[in-house]
Amino acid sequence: MTDILIIVFSSLGALFILIAAVGLLKMPDFYLRVSVTTKAVTLGVGLILSAAAVSFSSFNVTTRVIAIIIFIILTAPVAAHMIGRAAYFIGIKMWDKSVMDDLEGKYHRNSHTLGSNATDEEDNLL
Amino acid sequence: MRNLFLMNILLALIWAALTGSFGYINIGFGFFVSYGILWVITRGRDDVNYFSKAPQVVSFLLFFIKELVKANIQVAYDVITPKDHMKPGIVAVPLEAKTAMEITLLANFITMTPGTLSLDVSTDRKVLYIHAMYVEDKQAFIDEIKNGFERRLLKILR
Numbered sequence: 001m002t003d004i005l006i007i008v009f010s011s012l013g014a015l016f017i018l019i020a021a022v023g024l025l026k027m028p029d030f031y032l033r034v035s036v037t038t039k040a041v042t043l044g045v046g047l048i049l050s051a052a053a054v055s056f057s058s059f060n061v062t063t064r065v066i067a068i069i070i071f072i073i074l075t076a077p078v079a080a081h082m083i084g085r086a087a088y089f090i091g092i093k094m095w096d097k098s099v100m101d102d103l104e105g106k107y108h109r110n111s112h113t114l115g116s117n118a119t120d121e122e123d124n125l126l
Numbered sequence: 127m128r129n130l131f132l133m134n135i136l137l138a139l140i141w142a143a144l145t146g147s148f149g150y151i152n153i154g155f156g157f158f159v160s161y162g163i164l165w166v167i168t169r170g171r172d173d174v175n176y177f178s179k180a181p182q183v184v185s186f187l188l189f190f191i192k193e194l195v196k197a198n199i200q201v202a203y204d205v206i207t208p209k210d211h212m213k214p215g216i217v218a219v220p221l222e223a224k225t226a227m228e229i230t231l232l233a234n235f236i237t238m239t240p241g242t243l244s245l246d247v248s249t250d251r252k253v254l255y256i257h258a259m260y261v262e263d264k265q266a267f268i269d270e271i272k273n274g275f276e277r278r279l280l281k282i283l284r
Contacts, residue, residue, distance in 0.1 A: 016198065016202070019201075019202045019205050019206065022205050022206065023201070023205040026205055027205075028210065028212075029214075031214065031243065031245075031257045032212065032214055032259060034243060035240070035241065035242070035243045035257065035259060036201060036205065036240070038237065038243070039194070039197075039198065039201075039237075039238060039239070039240040040198060040201065040202070040240065042238065043194060043195075043198050059148060059149060059150055062150060073234070073238060074234065076237075076238075077233065077234040077236075077237030077238060077244070078234070080237055080243055081233065081237065081243075081244055081245065081246070084243055084245045084246075084257065085245055085246050088245060088246075094214065094215075094216075095212075095214055097210075097212075097213070097214075098213075098214045098215050098216075099213045099214065099215035099261045100215035100216065100217065100261065100264065101215065101216045102215075102216050102217055102218035102255060113249040114246055114247070114248045114249050114255075
């Protein structure tokens, strides 16, 4: 029973990481690449770590696995947010089939503040 | 609520120390026993909402795992099939969450569900800008975020 669990968890985890790697190559623009890699990798690493926890089935390994998963869930989105924001600032274009861009014209170029609706000072906006 | 949770953990650890085994089954059992004790001794007090919040936290975590797996499968399907089905876009979602804690947790959970990436919060904390992979209909997307994650999260935090 535990063997089956270990096999299922680790194979699924490896599969999701593989899909993230393929997605990194295949996705058409920067934002979609960030989008695909942060999450699929989190789920993949989480599954592989769960497989390790089941395999060792001891208290100290399980607590470490839980701590690692919590820290990944807390930190990965922050990194993705900072990278995505910086990319938008330096003007990396979205895919040309993108449907909408609500961020357009909301950033102030000098103060880096971000408005919540359309502002009037046209020349200072990104 | 926070005090009761800490007290619950403390009682579970005391249980483990008294019974002398620190396996997770024993600590989990101690947690349940002390949960019951705390429920009994705080019964009838109006200011205690720990016992209605705890099941909500569990159901939120299950909901989060469900969303995570469902959306991962959707993205995986898109990656391994040669045709691109995406309709990406940046959507401005108006926020009901007010404090830094609420907004941080909401943005983190939104980023963790595949297909959506929270890019930035407006300086006046009114709008969250989300990059989404599948924007079929802007209003439907906003409603999905507001009724799914935001409502559940605010119910737990407030």
